[in-house]
Amino acid sequence: MRDLISEIVYIRAHRFLIPFFVLVMFLIALVAFLTTLQTVFTFGNAPWCLSSIEVAFALGMMFMFGISIPYYIAPTNVMIQEKVEANYLSHFFSVMGMISSSTMPLSMIIFGLLVDVWSVDGTMIAAGVVMLVLAARILTHPLLMEEGLKH
Helix, strand or coil: CHHHHHHHHHHHHCHHHCHHHHHHHHHHHHHHHHHHHHHHHHHCCCHHHHHHHHHHHHHHHHHHHHHHHHHHHHHHHHHHHHHCCHHHHHHHHHHHHHHHHHHHHHHHHHHHHHHHHCCHHHHHHHHHHHHHHHHHHHHHCHHHHHHHHHC
16 A cells, blocks of 8 residues: 555656646547447437448547557657656556546546537537647647656
8 A cells, every 4th residue: 555655646746747648538538439429319320320430430540540649659658768767667557557447437427427418519529629729738838848858
């Protein structure tokens, strides 16, 4: 238990590493889960509609991730490996794994309730705008720039 507490304290001290990962995973989960719901509300629940959207979504995500992820993952992992002490590195990646796997169900709960208030389309548009703002903010975030320039 003492190790877990010291790891959490360490990660909190390096707070520049966490928020963007959590937000990105949270918003990606939203898009992944609400696309099928949007199809059902817009086109109905015919099997061909659902199959078509799943295939289109999978191909689109493979294309988008194939282009964008290397530009996100490689610098992120390099920064983590440079900034996190070697004896905390495995623990840090474990915590990141826990965060990324917990954002999926949490995103489903929160956005599932939000869709009852807003429309699916409005929620997805809002998430897209937040992702664009987040992407711009990552490029101009002073703490991330400072940490990146220290090395």
